[in-house]
Amino acid sequence: MADYSSQTFLNEKINLPHTNFKVGVVTALWNTAITGVLKSGAVNTLLDAGIPEKNITIWDVPGSYELIYGANKLATDGYDAVICLGVVIQGETRHFDFICDAVANGIANVTIKHNIPVAFGLLTTDNQEQAVERSGGKHGHKGEEAAWTVLKLLERG
Numbered sequence: 001m002a003d004y005s006s007q008t009f010l011n012e013k014i015n016l017p018h019t020n021f022k023v024g025v026v027t028a029l030w031n032t033a034i035t036g037v038l039k040s041g042a043v044n045t046l047l048d049a050g051i052p053e054k055n056i057t058i059w060d061v062p063g064s065y066e067l068i069y070g071a072n073k074l075a076t077d078g079y080d081a082v083i084c085l086g087v088v089i090q091g092e093t094r095h096f097d098f099i100c101d102a103v104a105n106g107i108a109n110v111t112i113k114h115n116i117p118v119a120f121g122l123l124t125t126d127n128q129e130q131a132v133e134r135s136g137g138k139h140g141h142k143g144e145e146a147a148w149t150v151l152k153l154l155e156r157g
Ligand code: RBF
Pocket: 028, 029, 030, 031, 062, 063, 064, 065, 066, 086, 087, 088, 089, 090, 091, 093, 095, 096, 099
């Protein structure tokens, strides 16, 4: 039976028209042990694609909710793409839903308003284990995948 869970396209090589793109990597500090891994994966993927280090801005914001501000600020400052990374873990209260909804909608607004790729690299999990599995574990590396996503869109120039 076909394995519909494996996103093999993520291994496709990216051929950028040039490597002058300025890319922002905005990372939330909450659950920093995991968001740090997402960030390293994203930055390494950009470097592997030929984006020079000087063109990559790394900005750590307090929580995932602030990813919206970070992305909007960098987009306003003329960045070609922004990668947003965060981990929201389900707690006992309804904050999880409010934060996840706000970030999803906020980032969507930034990508539409500024017409640049903005990656939604937000893990929204029931527990820490699920987040670990998605940051280089058995469910892939969502930091690398978020970077691949913006590169794939920048490929068009
Ligand atoms: N930020 C995250 O990135 N991940 C979380 O799991 C998370 N949980 C939160 C739970 C509560 C109850 C609150 C008040 C905030 C949480 N935040 C979390 C922080 C949030 O993204 C934001 O930084 C703050 O609400 C300040 O605007």
